[in-house]
Every structure is written in C-alpha cells, then in structure tokens.
Amino acid sequence: MLGPSPARRAVVLLSGGLDSAVCLGVALREGFAAWTVSFDYGQRHRAELDAARAVASAAGVPASRRRIVDLRGVFSGSALTGHAEVPLDRDPAEMASGVPVTYVPARNLVFLSLAAAIAEPLGARDVFIGVNALDYSGYPDCRPEFIAAFAEAARLGLRDGVTVHAPLVRLDKAGIVRLGLEVGAPLHLTLSCYRGTVPACGRCDACLLRRKGFAEAGHPDPIPYAPEG
Helix, strand or coil, X not given: CCCCCHHHXXXXXXXXXXXXXXXXXXXXXXXXXXXXXXXXXXXXXXXXXXXXXXXXXXXXXXXXXXXXXXXXXXXXXXXCCCCCCCCEXXXXXXXXXXXXXXXXXXXXXXXXXXXXXXXXXXCCCEEECCCCCCCCCCCHHHCHHHHHHHHHHHHHHCCCCCEEECCCCCCCHHHHHHHHHHHCCCHHHCCCCCCCCXXXXXXXXXXXXXXXXXXXXXXXXXXXXXXXX
16 A cells, blocks of 8 residues: 555655755645655765654654665765765865865766656656755755756656656755744755764764854754763
8 A cells, every 4th residue: 555645755865964855844734645765875964864863753754765775886976985084174165166075976967867767657747856056065966056957857758747846956954954943844854964973973074064044043953962072
C-alpha cells in the first residue's frame, strides 16, 4: 500500500541539515505526503545521515517512506569527499569570492535526477529540494537558474514530468530559520557542520552561515557548538 493519493505525494531531498529539514516542513505544511531521500556519497560529514533519519522520524515520515541511496565512489574533487582541509573562519566576503573546495561537482544535478526517478513510479509529481542562493557558499547548483533548467529537463525527459519546488532558494539564512520555526521543523535535530562533528565545529562555512542566520533571526541555535579557542 502506497498510502495517499498520488496527486499529494512528493519526494523530498533530505540531507539532515537545516535547509532540508525546513524544506521538508514546508512540503508537509502544504499537504504533501513525503517520501524522503538521503544520499550516502562518501561525505566526511556522514553523521548528517543519522540526522536525516531523526528529522524524518520527528516530522512523522513513516520508515517505509524513507530511503538512503548509496552513491559512495561516485563523487570526487571536493573537500567534503576527500582529504583536503575544510576552510575555517572565513568571512562573508571570502565565501562570496568564488566556488569553494567544499563544492561537489554535479551533486544536486544527480540528486534531483534520482529524486525524479524515484518519484515517477510512485505517481508523485512533485520534488522538493532545500537549495538556497543567498546565504550559501557559492555553489553553482544552488542557483534559481539551475533549478529552472533542471525542471525543464525533467519536463522533456520524463513521461509524466515533475514540478521542482525550491521554497528556500531566495531566502537568507535568517529567513530560513524563521520559516523553520513557522512550520515546526525539528531544528534541534539537524546537523550542518561540514566537518561532521558533534558538537558542531562552529568555524566551517556551514556553521558560520547557520550561526549568522539564527543570530539575525533573534532565536538561539538549539544545537551545541565546540568551545571557542
């Protein structure tokens, strides 16, 4: 039994981080029955997969609708999948100066393609992804232009087609935090740290952007950070 009507099924990409947890919350608020998909692509912060399980469970997604896809060995050329150092303590100007070493080539292109492949047999016509083009680390596959181009490719390449939802794409991190609080996303269960540490390092780009977002939203970040110094 697949459960709800196909018209109200959606596949949600869920990394276990802040943005994807909020994106799941938006999909649920809009009345979709969510099937979550997470990816083990050999990332050094694989603890996020545990976070993804916890977030999906807390959001009420049944275990039968959660999937982790093994892509280990597919991606390379990134500090997130290799041994290069993750940049620390960068200021916003540095983050905006170019594509960082944490960029994973074609990651969202592959993720969205697989989400669409999973969606069509379910009869799901909607895919949600939590990309963000404002407070982010310069990844080209987080831009609205990329999402629009993929949506067109999916229209041409699938029998039924899918609608790609990127509800966070034009929000800054503070806006994402506020939206997460509004939809009741379990933010305390998320893991954003590129280094995958618990407590979070507080110094990588992902941690710095997250902390900035909570500070600007005027809400305490519910996850622990390593002591400074």
